[in-house]
Structures are given as C-alpha cells and as structure tokens.
Amino acid sequence: MKKPLAILVLLAIIAGLFFLLRTKNPPTPQPDVQNGSMPEFGSNRPVVQSRTQSGSSTLAVTAAPANGAQTNLASHAASPNPTSEPGASTNEPPALPPLTVLDKTRVLIHNYHAAFGENPVGTNPEIAAALQGKNPRQINFLADSSLQLNGKGEIIDGYGTPFFFHQISAHEMEIHSAGPDKVLWTPDDLVTK
Amino acid sequence: MNDKNVSVITRRDFLRRAACAAVGTAAMTSAIRDLRFMNAAVAQSNITDYKALVCIFLAGGNDSNNMIMPTVTSEYNNYSAIRTPVLAIPQNTLLPLKQSNGTTDYMDPDGHSYGFHPACPELQQLFKDGKLAVLMNAGTLVMPITRAQYQSGGGRPPQLFSHADQVTQWQTSVPDAPALTGWGGRCADLLNSVNPSAGISLSVSLAGANTFEVGNIVSQYAVSTSGAISLNGVSGARLAALTNILGLPNSNMQAQAYASVAQHSINTGALLNNAITNSAPTNFWNVAFPTRITTPNNGGSFNSSLSSQLKMVARLIEAGSRAAGSPTNGFGMKRQIFFCQVGGYDLHSGQTNYNTNTPSDVIIGAHANLLAELSQSLMVFQQAMEQLGLQDSVTAFTASDFGRTFPSNGQGSDHGWGSHHLILGGSGNSNPAARSVLGGQTYGKFPTLTVNGPDDTSTGRWIPTTAIDQYFATIATWFGVDNSNLGTVFPNIGRFATPSLGFMKT
Numbered sequence: 001m002k003k004p005l006a007i008l009v010l011l012a013i014i015a016g017l018f019f020l021l022r023t024k025n026p027p028t029p030q031p032d033v034q035n036g037s038m039p040e041f042g043s044n045r046p047v048v049q050s051r052t053q054s055g056s057s058t059l060a061v062t063a064a065p066a067n068g069a070q071t072n073l074a075s076h077a078a079s080p081n082p083t084s085e086p087g088a089s090t091n092e093p094p095a096l097p098p099l100t101v102l103d104k105t106r107v108l109i110h111n112y113h114a115a116f117g118e119n120p121v122g123t124n125p126e127i128a129a130a131l132q133g134k135n136p137r138q139i140n141f142l143a144d145s146s147l148q149l150n151g152k153g154e155i156i157d158g159y160g161t162p163f164f165f166h167q168i169s170a171h172e173m174e175i176h177s178a179g180p181d182k183v184l185w186t187p188d189d190l191v192t193k
Numbered sequence: 194m195n196d197k198n199v200s201v202i203t204r205r206d207f208l209r210r211a212a213c214a215a216v217g218t219a220a221m222t223s224a225i226r227d228l229r230f231m232n233a234a235v236a237q238s239n240i241t242d243y244k245a246l247v248c249i250f251l252a253g254g255n256d257s258n259n260m261i262m263p264t265v266t267s268e269y270n271n272y273s274a275i276r277t278p279v280l281a282i283p284q285n286t287l288l289p290l291k292q293s294n295g296t297t298d299y300m301d302p303d304g305h306s307y308g309f310h311p312a313c314p315e316l317q318q319l320f321k322d323g324k325l326a327v328l329m330n331a332g333t334l335v336m337p338i339t340r341a342q343y344q345s346g347g348g349r350p351p352q353l354f355s356h357a358d359q360v361t362q363w364q365t366s367v368p369d370a371p372a373l374t375g376w377g378g379r380c381a382d383l384l385n386s387v388n389p390s391a392g393i394s395l396s397v398s399l400a401g402a403n404t405f406e407v408g409n410i411v412s413q414y415a416v417s418t419s420g421a422i423s424l425n426g427v428s429g430a431r432l433a434a435l436t437n438i439l440g441l442p443n444s445n446m447q448a449q450a451y452a453s454v455a456q457h458s459i460n461t462g463a464l465l466n467n468a469i470t471n472s473a474p475t476n477f478w479n480v481a482f483p484t485r486i487t488t489p490n491n492g493g494s495f496n497s498s499l500s501s502q503l504k505m506v507a508r509l510i511e512a513g514s515r516a517a518g519s520p521t522n523g524f525g526m527k528r529q530i531f532f533c534q535v536g537g538y539d540l541h542s543g544q545t546n547y548n549t550n551t552p553s554d555v556i557i558g559a560h561a562n563l564l565a566e567l568s569q570s571l572m573v574f575q576q577a578m579e580q581l582g583l584q585d586s587v588t589a590f591t592a593s594d595f596g597r598t599f600p601s602n603g604q605g606s607d608h609g610w611g612s613h614h615l616i617l618g619g620s621g622n623s624n625p626a627a628r629s630v631l632g633g634q635t636y637g638k639f640p641t642l643t644v645n646g647p648d649d650t651s652t653g654r655w656i657p658t659t660a661i662d663q664y665f666a667t668i669a670t671w672f673g674v675d676n677s678n679l680g681t682v683f684p685n686i687g688r689f690a691t692p693s694l695g696f697m698k699t
Contacts, residue, residue, distance in 0.1 A: 167355040185604050
C-alpha cells in the first residue's frame with residue numbers, strides 16, 4: 001500500500017521540480033564571468049537630488065522643484081562634451097548627458113551589490129578598481145558602460161569631475177556629482193543612491 | 194525477521210527527529226553559552242564596589258586629526274601644509290597638553306608633543322589634572338595590519354569607510370563576524386549577577402536602541418534626558434485602569450507576554466523616575482550642566498544634547514549607586530553601563546568657517562562647535578562625579594565610526610579609519626594612588642602624518658596601530674571582566690599583542 005503512494009509522491013516531486021526549472025526567471029542579472037562583463041541592471045528608479053545648501057542636507061528635485069531649489073535638471077540632460085570617446089582614460093567627460101552618466105554609475109554599483117551582496121568600498125579610485133575587476137570574481141563591471149576614468153583612475157561625472165562616493169552602509173551608497181560648477185557640496189550638485 | 198523489530202525510519206520520522214535535533218542543538222548551544230556566562234558570573238560574585246561605564250559615541254566619524262594636533266615644529270608644519278587652508282588650525286591657537294605642573298609641555302615617549310583644538314580648553318585642563326587620557330590611532334582591526342598588507346587587500350575589516358558597518362563594528366568589537374551582541378551587552382551579561390535586585394537594567398541608553406548594549410541576557414533600557422519614557426497622557430485613573438487590564442490573565446501567550454513586558458516597563462519607569470526625583474533635584478549639582486554651549490573664539494551658541502544626556506547619566510549613577518530600600522530608595526547597583534550619542538560629525542563640508550576673507554575663522558564652525566560641546570560636557574560630568582565622590586568609579590570614553598581623511602576635500606574631510614580617543618575619569622593628580630584612569634598621558638602610537646607614509650592607506654586614512662579590541666578590553670578589565678572571560682567578551686583579543694594598553698588602573 002505504501003509503495004504506490006511513495007512512487008506517486010516521487011513523481012509529483014519530479015514534476016514539480018521540472019515545472020520550476022522551466023519557468024524560473026533569475027531575479028537579478030547574473031554576471032557573464034567568461035566575458036568579464038555585467039549586464040545592466042536598471043530596474044530600480046534612481047533618486048536624483050540636487051543640493052541646495054552646503055552640509056549634508058539635500059532636496060529632491062523632480063518635475064516641479066520646491067522653492068529655493070534652482071537647479072534645472074534639464075540642463076543636466078544634454079552632454080556638455082558630445083565628441084568624447086567612451087571608455088578612454090581622460091579628463092574629458094563622457095559623451096553622455098550628465099544625468100545618464102550618474103545613473104549608469106548608480107547601476108554599476110547596484111550590479112556590484114547584486115553580484116557580491118555588498119557595495120564596493122573606499123575612495124573613487126578604489127571603487128573604480130573594484131568595478132574594473134579587482135573583486136573576488138574578477139568581474140569587470142565597467143566594460144562597455146560608456147563611463148570614463150581620469151588619469152588618476154577615478155570615475156568621472158558628466159562634467160569631467162570625479163564622483164564622490166558616500167558610503168552609508170554595505171547596502172546604501174550616495175553618489176555625488178559636483179555638477180556644472182565642478183565643485184562638490186554646492187547647490188548644483190547631483191546626488192543619487 | 195519481523196519488520197516491526199527493524200529500526201525503520203520513515204521520511205516523516207526523519208524530518209521530525211531532525212527538526213527536534215536542530216532545535217535541541219540550538220538550545221544546547223545557547224544554554225552552553227549562557228551557562229558559560231552564568232559560571233563566569235559566579236566567578237565575578239566577589240564584586241562589592243560600584244563602577245560605571247559611559248560610552249560617548251560621536252556619530253558620523255570624528256575628525257580627530259583636528260581634535261589633537263602635533264606641536265613639534267616639523268610635524269606641525271607637515272600637518273599645516275596638508276590641511277591648509279580649510280582645515281589647518283593655526284599653531285598659535287592650539288592648546289598645548291601640559292604636564293601636571295601646568296607649565297612644562299607634555300611629551301610622549303616617542304618625542305611627540307600635542308595641542309588640543311582651541312575650542313577645548315576643558316580637555317586641556319582635564320589632561321593637565323591627570324583625569325583625561327588620550328589614545329592615539331585606534332580603529333577596527335581583524336588582526337594587526339601593515340600598509341603593504343592593506344594594499345594587497347588582505348586582512349581588512351569588512352566595509353571599511355561605511356558608516357553603518359563601522360558603527361556596528363565599533364560597538365560589537367567583532368568586525369569579522371555577524372553582529373549578534375555588543376561588547377557592552379556582553380559585559381552586562383557577565384556581570385549582571387552582581388545587581389541581584391536592582392529594579393532597572395544594568396544597561397541604560399540615553400540615545401535609543403544601540404548595538405553596544407545588546408546582550409544575550411541583559412536588555413538595554415532606554416530613557417530620555419528627562420527620565421523614563423512613559424506613556425503619553427496615561428496617568429492617575431487611566432494608568433490604574435491600564436495596569437488592571439494588563440494584569441488580567443490571557444490565554445493568548447503572545448498577548449500575555451506583551452502585557453507582562455508593558456507592565457514591567459511601566460513599573461520600571463515609575464521606579465526610575467521616583468529614584469531620580471527624590472535624590473537629585475534640579476539644584477542637586479553644584480556644577481551646572483550647560484543647556485547651551487558657546488564655542489570659544491566667537492563661535493556658535495547652541496543647545497547641547499550631549500550635556501543633557503550626561504546630566505541624566507549623572508543622575509542615574511547617583512541613584513544607581515545609592516543603597517536600595519528605605520530611606521535612601523536607591524537601586525543599590527554595583528555595575529552600570531550607559532550609552533550616549535551625539536551626531537553631526539560627518540563633516541564632508543562646512544567643517545570650519547574658513548573663507549578667504551576671514552581665514553582666522555578656521556578655528557570656528559561646525560566641528561569646533563562639536564568639540565566645544567564635548568569638551569564642556571566632559572568637564573561638567575567629571576565635576577559631577579567628583580561631587581558624588583565617584584570619580585574613581587566612573588569611566589567615560591569616546592567612540593566614533595572612524596577618523597577622517599587627513600587631506601581636506603576642499604570643504605571638509607571624508608571617511609577615514611584610525612582615530613584618536615578620550616578616556617575620562619579618576620582622581621587625577623589630587624590622589625594618584627586612587628585614580629582609575631591614568632590620565633595626563635597619551636597611549637598608543639601617533640601616526641606619521643604623511644600621505645602615502647607608513648601609516649596611510651593611500652589618501653590620508655590612518656591604518657590603526659591599536660585595535661579597538663585592546664582599547665575596550667583595557668576598560669572592561671577595569672570594569673570587572675577577569676582575564677579568564679576576556680576572550681568571551683572580546684573573541685579576537687588574542688590576535689593582538691596585549692589586551693591592556695595601560696591607561697586604566699587594574
């Protein structure tokens with residue numbers, strides 16, 4: 001009596017496993033370790049903020065900025081240097097709109113987190129090195145990202161200034177672009193996380 | 194063979210037994226751990242004196258490079274060259290660390306002399322009086338690490354330079370394992386048996402829930418700067434009615450447990466408020482805990498959270514150390530641990546008020562305000578302890594996420610690693626034989642203030658030469674954790690050269 005029941009249960013388990021394997025979609029993109037690159041992960045909407053004061057406070061700038069927030073995000077939407085070649089080590093900004101550069105950088109950090117369960121740490125060059133393959137699985141997240149490094153190995157923003165990475169925790173990182181005035185902690189800064 | 198005699202385990206039986214075994218193993222592990230603490234507690238039962246620890250957490254990462262600075266000319270010039278213009282405190286404004294005679298500059302065994310930030314005359318006084326010790330370049334370490342090892346990527350604590358992770362590591366003193374308990378909580382577990390009928394927890398927080406005081410046995414008790422946190426608008430008949438309701442038996446175990454916790458909280462709050470009200474009225478202290486801090490040198494004036502927190506700590510120390518029962522109505526405790534926290538130290542920008550028109554304003558600004566608050570609050574707290582006669586029984590110490598980068602980012606400083614810290618307490622030079630904190634001295638090794646120098650990771654972030662495990666083990670040993678239990682409270686302490694840095698009398 002028990003044997004047929006056991007066979008039935010076994011068949012049901014096999015059928016269930018088969019069904020799961022056929023329909024399962026990976027929740028996050030898996031790194032292509034052989035090619036050493038990472039597909040883009042852009043499911044989370046970025047939170048773009050523009051600084052309004054020196055100090056740590058930020059004010060979200062969306063379609064209708066609150067009073068006092070003078071930053072026009074549209075001004076960040078066009079590339080200030082449409083002729084620069086992506087991927088080169090240069091002080092010239094990438095040939096992309098600054099907001100796109102900021103978001104691509106956010107996506108890279110997100111991809112790194114998806115692969116390793118935590119953000120890279122350190123200064124800009126240390127984080128850039130981690131994103132270029134100095135990580136436990138030698139994954140080059142920067143490959144084909146259109147982001148650019150300067151001569152110091154720093155990832156630069158859409159205006160040619162190195163990003164500042166503010167490490168809140170292993171899972172939360174603020175990325176600061178100095179904005180068009182190229183000076184961090186001023187009202188035209190762009191911040192995302 | 195009869196099938197009934199064969200020990201056949203069905204799948205269901207196997208799962209059931211495995212589950213029981215898993216639960217049993219977990220419980221056994223927990224029990225062993227707790228028994229270990231209980232056994233240790235028995236060993237600590239000869240404790241008869243009163244002692245308290247006060248952790249002052251400087252949240253955000255204190256730029257200790259500007260709290261204490263070198264005054265040897267060549268070293269100061271090096272400091273000034275790298276920190277100019279935004280962060281370099283002028284040499285003629287530094288408050289030199291003096292020996293007890295008040296005239297001779299203090300010099301450490303390596304030939305360094307130092308000055309405090311000009312916003313800290315109280316720290317200068319406390320150091321001269323032998324009531325303040327300074328620990329140089331302490332930080333989170335998995336093991337001792339050199340610059341070469343750091344640069345090769347080995348032996349680093351996880352998530353260096355990340356606020357939340359470094360805060361956790363500072364408060365657990367176990368950087369390389371998941372955070373389960375804080376080192377203060379582990380001390381409390383170990384020593385809780387010396388407070389057999391205290392009425393309130395050994396661990397009290399003035400800054401809400403924290404990792405430092407998380408224990409396996411002892412729960413932290415959060416109070417506000419005005420006393421126990423009570424239910425808003427519930428007093429008199431309402432409170433009596435609520436107490437009656439909470440006292441009703443309930444067949445739902447969760448509801449019963451909730452009622453028990455709520456009732457315990459109400460009782461503890463009433464007990465605590467009664468104790469501090471009866472003993473420490475507003476005019477109790479012959480020194481005033483400042484409500485507002487005014488930063489020297491025409492700096493800012495602002496309300497101080499730290500001063501208010503330390504005032505409540507002082508009141509709870511007074512009540513905790515007072516004998517229990519009528520007529521004194523104290524708690525009769527032998528050990529207490531307190532946690533305070535003040536934020537605002539994450540000064541990537543606006544660290545000083547420097548600008549090209551008024552460069553001398555580099556000595557005021559946000560960091561100067563914080564240091565003035567720390568300096569004045571510590572002085573008043575020490576005076577309060579002296580009024581109670583408990584100056585050799587209470588040790589306050591600073592902790593912070595990390596130090597900050599030595600070079601400026603143009604407006605402030607960024608996340609660093611090793612940093613300098615303060616240990617306060619003791620009778621100082623007035624009674625050298627009795628003093629607890631061996632103040633008036635610096636401990637540890639001052640870093641070579643050179644970017645890409647031997648103590649630098651690469652960008653002016655000092656590689657700690659003293660582990661926080663050593664820092665805290667030195668304090669915990671004074672507090673009553675004996676050598677046999679030091680490894681339980683600080684699991685990594687054996688990785689470092691010595692568990693005692695010598696700044697506490699043991």
